[in-house]
Amino acid sequence: MPRPGFVLDVDRSTPPILFWRGENYSLEKLPADRSRVIYAPEPEAPIDDIDAAIRHALLNPIEMDPLPTLLFPGMKLTIAFDDISLPLPKMTRPDIRQRVIESVLDLAAEAGVDDVHIIAALALHRRMTEDELRHMLGDRVYDAFAPRGMLYQHDAEDQDNLALLGETPHGEEVEINKRAAESDLLVYVNINLVAMDGGWKSTATGLSSYRSLRHHHNTHTMENSRSFMDQHKSELHKSNWRMGEIMKKHGPKIFQIETTVNNDTFPSAFDFLGKREWEWNARDRAKFVASSAALNRTPARMRRNIFQSIEAPHQMTSIQAGEVEAVHKVTTANVYRQQLVEVQGQTDILTMGIPFICPYNVNSIMNPILVMCTGLGYFFNLYRNKPLVREGGVIIMTHPTTNEFHPVHHPSYIDFFEQVLTETTVPSELEARFEKKFAEDEWYKHLYRTGNAYHGVHPFYMWYWGSHALQHCGKVIIVGGDAPTIRRLGFTPASTFNDALEIASDVVGRSPTITHFHTPPIMIADVK
Amino acid sequence: MKALRVDRSTGRFMLARLVSGIDTGTAAKIGPLTLTNCEPPELVNNEWQRVHPLLTGICGSDLATVEGHASTYFEHWVSFPFVPGHEIVGTLDSGERVVIEPVLGHAARGAELPFPDAAPGDGDDYAHLAMPPLEPGIQIGFCNSTGGGWATELIAHASQIHTIASDMPDERAVLVGPVAGGIHAALLAISHASTTETPLFAVLGAGTMGLSAIAALRKYSPQATIIVGARYPAQMRLAKTFGATSVVKPDELMRAVRHAAGCHVVGDYLSSGAHVTIDAVGNSDSIALSLRMTRPRGRIVLMGMPSEVTTDLTGLWHRETQLMGAYTYGTETLPNGTKQRTFLMAIELANEIRAEQMLSATYPLSEYQQALRHASEAGARGAIKVAFDMRQEKLR
Numbered sequence: 001m002p003r004p005g006f007v008l009d010v011d012r013s014t015p016p017i018l019f020w021r022g023e024n025y026s027l028e029k030l031p032a033d034r035s036r037v038i039y040a041p042e043p044e045a046p047i048d049d050i051d052a053a054i055r056h057a058l059l060n061p062i063e064m065d066p067l068p069t070l071l072f073p074g075m076k077l078t079i080a081f082d083d084i085s086l087p088l089p090k091m092t093r094p095d096i097r098q099r100v101i102e103s104v105l106d107l108a109a110e111a112g113v114d115d116v117h118i119i120a121a122l123a124l125h126r127r128m129t130e131d132e133l134r135h136m137l138g139d140r141v142y143d144a145f146a147p148r149g150m151l152y153q154h155d156a157e158d159q160d161n162l163a164l165l166g167e168t169p170h171g172e173e174v175e176i177n178k179r180a181a182e183s184d185l186l187v188y189v190n191i192n193l194v195a196m197d198g199g200w201k202s203t204a205t206g207l208s209s210y211r212s213l214r215h216h217h218n219t220h221t222m223e224n225s226r227s228f229m230d231q232h233k234s235e236l237h238k239s240n241w242r243m244g245e246i247m248k249k250h251g252p253k254i255f256q257i258e259t260t261v262n263n264d265t266f267p268s269a270f271d272f273l274g275k276r277e278w279e280w281n282a283r284d285r286a287k288f289v290a291s292s293a294a295l296n297r298t299p300a301r302m303r304r305n306i307f308q309s310i311e312a313p314h315q316m317t318s319i320q321a322g323e324v325e326a327v328h329k330v331t332t333a334n335v336y337r338q339q340l341v342e343v344q345g346q347t348d349i350l351t352m353g354i355p356f357i358c359p360y361n362v363n364s365i366m367n368p369i370l371v372m373c374t375g376l377g378y379f380f381n382l383y384r385n386k387p388l389v390r391e392g393g394v395i396i397m398t399h400p401t402t403n404e405f406h407p408v409h410h411p412s413y414i415d416f417f418e419q420v421l422t423e424t425t426v427p428s429e430l431e432a433r434f435e436k437k438f439a440e441d442e443w444y445k446h447l448y449r450t451g452n453a454y455h456g457v458h459p460f461y462m463w464y465w466g467s468h469a470l471q472h473c474g475k476v477i478i479v480g481g482d483a484p485t486i487r488r489l490g491f492t493p494a495s496t497f498n499d500a501l502e503i504a505s506d507v508v509g510r511s512p513t514i515t516h517f518h519t520p521p522i523m524i525a526d527v528k
Numbered sequence: 529m530k531a532l533r534v535d536r537s538t539g540r541f542m543l544a545r546l547v548s549g550i551d552t553g554t555a556a557k558i559g560p561l562t563l564t565n566c567e568p569p570e571l572v573n574n575e576w577q578r579v580h581p582l583l584t585g586i587c588g589s590d591l592a593t594v595e596g597h598a599s600t601y602f603e604h605w606v607s608f609p610f611v612p613g614h615e616i617v618g619t620l621d622s623g624e625r626v627v628i629e630p631v632l633g634h635a636a637r638g639a640e641l642p643f644p645d646a647a648p649g650d651g652d653d654y655a656h657l658a659m660p661p662l663e664p665g666i667q668i669g670f671c672n673s674t675g676g677g678w679a680t681e682l683i684a685h686a687s688q689i690h691t692i693a694s695d696m697p698d699e700r701a702v703l704v705g706p707v708a709g710g711i712h713a714a715l716l717a718i719s720h721a722s723t724t725e726t727p728l729f730a731v732l733g734a735g736t737m738g739l740s741a742i743a744a745l746r747k748y749s750p751q752a753t754i755i756v757g758a759r760y761p762a763q764m765r766l767a768k769t770f771g772a773t774s775v776v777k778p779d780e781l782m783r784a785v786r787h788a789a790g791c792h793v794v795g796d797y798l799s800s801g802a803h804v805t806i807d808a809v810g811n812s813d814s815i816a817l818s819l820r821m822t823r824p825r826g827r828i829v830l831m832g833m834p835s836e837v838t839t840d841l842t843g844l845w846h847r848e849t850q851l852m853g854a855y856t857y858g859t860e861t862l863p864n865g866t867k868q869r870t871f872l873m874a875i876e877l878a879n880e881i882r883a884e885q886m887l888s889a890t891y892p893l894s895e896y897q898q899a900l901r902h903a904s905e906a907g908a909r910g911a912i913k914v915a916f917d918m919r920q921e922k923l924r
Contacts, residue, residue: 415787418780443792 002042005341005523006276010035015277017516018288019398019497020353021480022366023303024295025273026398027288028497035514036347038388039276040523043264044338046315050096053319054103057257061322062330067104067255070185071111078183078252079104080121080154080207081136084128085359086193087261088520090135092311096259098138100189100319104257105141117179118145120153121188121206123213124448124455125360126409127153132363156209156455157445164211165250168242172215176251177207186252191259192331194382194522195229195339196236198258199328200244203251210439210457215239219427222467227381229524231332244324257321258331261314263338263521270310274521300402307356308363339524343388346527348512349504350389351497352379354399355520360454360462365406368485369413369459371399376476377465379517383525388515392474394504398497401481401489408452412444416459417488425490427467435460474507529568530921531679532896534560534593536608561594561612563896568681569674572661575635577620579628579684583702583890584677585615585915586903588735589833590669594900599835605654606670607663613677613916614669617692617701625696627704629688629871630667631856632674636685637662647869648687649858667856678893680921690871696879702915703736703883708874710740711748713806713831713854717741718749718863720827720850721803727752730785730802730821732778734758734767735906736886736913737831738808743881745806746771748863753788755802757781760907762888770881778817785821796820797843803827806854810834815851819843829854890917 008014016027017037030037047053058067071077081097084090101118108116118141120128134142137151145151154177155161163181165174180186180203188206192198205213216239225234247254266273270291272284280288295303318334320327356366358374366374375397380387389395405414420434435457438444444456470476476491477500483493494500504512517525571578590612592598614630633648634641634656642651658664665671668682675682692701721727729745729752731738738756745754756767757778767775776784786793791800801823807814810832816839818828824847831854844851857870877883888911891899896916903914 414780415783418776419774419784419787422776423774437787437790441787441790443786443790446792 002044005041006039007341007343008037008039008276010037015280017277017518018273018353019351019516020355021398022354022400023300023307023356025292025353027277030514030516031501034511035516037516037518038341038343038523038525039518040263040341040521041338043262043314043521044317046262046317047319050099050316051103053316054100057319057321058103058107061255062320063326064255064322067187067321068107068111070253070255071108071113073112073114075113075115075184076182077108077113077116077185077187078119078180079116079187079189080119080177080180080203081189082191082197082202082206083120083122083125084132084136084362085125086191086197087312087314088193088357088359088362089265089310089312090362091261091314093135094138095136096191096261096316097136097189098141100257100259101137101141104187104189116145116150118151119177119180119207121202122154122156123206123208124156124210124458124461126448126452126454129452154207155449157449162209166246168246170215170239170242172239172243173211174204174243174246175209175212176203176247180207181252183252185255187255187257189257191261192335193261195231195332195335195524196234198331199237200240200247200324201237202256203247203254204240204243210455212243214439217461217464219431219464219467222427222464223471225381225468227383227387227468229382230384254324255321256324256327257319258327259316260318260331260334260338262317263523264314265312265521267310267313304356304365336524339522340384340526341523343525343527346386346390347388347393347515348390348508349394349396349501349514350380351396351514351516352519354397360458361406361409364409365404367405367410367413368401368403368417368489369462371397371401371478372489373462373465375466376469377462379519380466380469382517382519382523383527386527387472388517388525388527389473391472392507394475394477394507394512395469395473396477396479396494396497396500396504398479399481401478401485403482403485409454410459411447411453412438412441412456413454413459421488421490427464427470430463431460475504477503529566529679529681530893531564531566531611531675532561532893533564533566533609533611535562536560559594559596561896563893569683571683572673575686576683577686577689579616579618579620579626579682579689580680581613581616581618581677581682581916581918582625582698583617583915583917583919584613585702585706585913586899587615587706588737591900591904592833592835595904597835602666602670605657605664605666607665607672610665610670610672611676611679611682612669613679614667615702615705615915616668616677616682617698617704618677620689624691625694625701626689626691627701627871627875628668628677628684629690629857630669630705631688631858632657632662632665632667632671632685633687635687645859647858647871649856649870678896678916680918690875692875696875697884698919699884699887700878700882703886703913704871704874704878706736706913707740707743707878707883708857708870709737709831709854710742711744711873711877712857712860712870713737713741713829714744714748715860715862716829716852716854717745717804717806717827719861721749722863724803725751727803728785728788729754730781730805730818731756731772731808732781732805732814732818733808733832734763734775735808738806739763739766739770739886739912741806741808741831742767742772743770743877747877747880755781755784755788760910762910762912763907766885766912769885782817782821789823798823800824801826804829806831808832812837812839815839819849822847822849824848826850827852886912887915888912889914892917892920
């Protein structure tokens, strides 16, 4: 029986706590008697027979007919799937998506369906490489469909292949992939890593265009989502659900397949990273000392390769299929079961170690914009009820935050950093002044459509993602990073953790309460 | 009079060139420049007046001379020994405060004007610059007959003298010359982009000349997008103050221009780019970068004084790029077709932008080594313009 999440009150006997620092980590001593550490629940047991569970879900869907009854010869069948942004880190082969899609294809073949397209639901994310697609879908699916042009990646800038389904009462245009829209059945294959994923967000976001996305990927939505992980208080969720109503009326029939995974994040060589520090044995301590010392001497590029090659052992804990909203209710409950940790009250200072990966730098570089997004966009928003840090409190992050960008994956990020953040870091201001120009830039469109680049507007979305935290916090400090780069982000650099606490005292006084959010593994703080 | 003088000494030029890469102060010490007490220049005729400098700027071309980097091109256009310094605010014997337009034009030489009311810098035949009654010299500060601004006295022709208002501080007036240079370069840029309502200008370099060009671009082309590549924080701040739309580090300039133009990248070149690039640096790298980010049939205005450069000009040929020098000022044709003297426009613009913001430090003549070192390292030391201050000199 896995242990639930846990909040440790730090006392004098508490050992130093692990803080991620990008592609490295350190141990930091937290002040006794006023600090606490939030640990994620232990990994749930995975499903024993995954293939049987998948087949059961397809044959026994929720509020929908079994998949075989929806399949018929001559029909247009489209299978869409989540892209490389999840799960994190990438999972060991075979990926869940491969298993589910193979099962769906088996049923389609049995029903005599031969017009099948498989589409990666990229939205405005970067196109994946062949290796990445093979890892995700397996060689069998890739070799059968890709050479014939029936496995491809959604192109949100291909105006000829987008379909406008309508507008919500709020004036939100719903535009999605035309092939998906004109299919007799759209099967969506999801991995629900966090509570924000899935539901109508799968199709209304993953298969949509800038024209649609701009209605909810904006500062207003982000600043009014308290948080993204709480569907009842998320404007992002509400907008996607309004778009879902249009999809129901004017879109294709959708068979939603959602899966959850446990939070078994690290392979055995790094398993100490997921353990609670006072439970480290001699072997764990030796692993920490040896690995951190080795990483300190390893060139940055090699360090990155080491971490990006990590394949997580996390496995499927649930699969449910059928009608979108009914399925998503079950999925969300399953996500919460694995990730929720009850926490009593807010804190003056929230600390978080920023790891090597986020949804947008898989096989890539965690650039400064993504550091901001990971800390203030994702980790800050991993709460229900109220943020972990009180209004006006301080966030302390640890990360090297170098001025380094992947030129192929993140070209518009470089310009955003150089040309936008030098003007303003205020989300609403940069949205008003710069977003349109980046979104409509033909060169960025070209790189997005033909290369492996995120869309030109994507760095704006990353910045908006953190806008609620920017509004909420009194100060943001990054420890151990490149000072000019951190200042460009509008934050305060600190050389050590103790320096950061000293700097924070200007805002929260000399004896603030401190909470360390010990993630990864991913969890959600249910703040009472 | 007290003066800093440059003598023709090949050995000292070579020595200065040798050590200038290490330390400009030492280059000044062992180079062709000496602090001396000498006789003031003789008035040529009654059209000439004595000028007593109050402040005189240190310009990039002055530094190139002192450091032994000046091109051999100038050998026949200057006369030794000479007193450098051409960015001058001073007083006449009457006490009237004036700024000096340094070019020794037709009027100063008693030659026929190329057209009525021509300014000293006008014309398309430079023969007069090397002809009597003066020794050869393109301008005050490079001519043996006139002296220069790094002294307590010089002479100037009536055509070069502009009276300034009593409320214009010396610190602002000493920048009128560079501002005039900026206006001249900016108008060369604007005239080439006259067919578009929203021109895109790139400015590479934000020292005194680059900043002056930015201010002029903004004044005479208010709707323009001006993207600036600046190396140092003080330069970046003033570039914004003077009207740049966006200021980035020089190695980011091409990306910024691409974004502003909304064009593609093909190899090392932008598919389109800036209508005009003002290169206020003037070396092989800056010219190569300017070629890469200026749109086909665009113009590069070369404002920084280059010397010998090595650049692949295939792109210039293929894109039919104009490479145009912008040495000085004279009579300008404004976007509305009217003509005006650059120097008079510069006095107006210097007042509007409070040009004294660019003056970072002043030194007495006796501290010329420190002054030249400061000027040579201006950007890195947070400075823009360094000048000599003769207001306390005893020989005045």
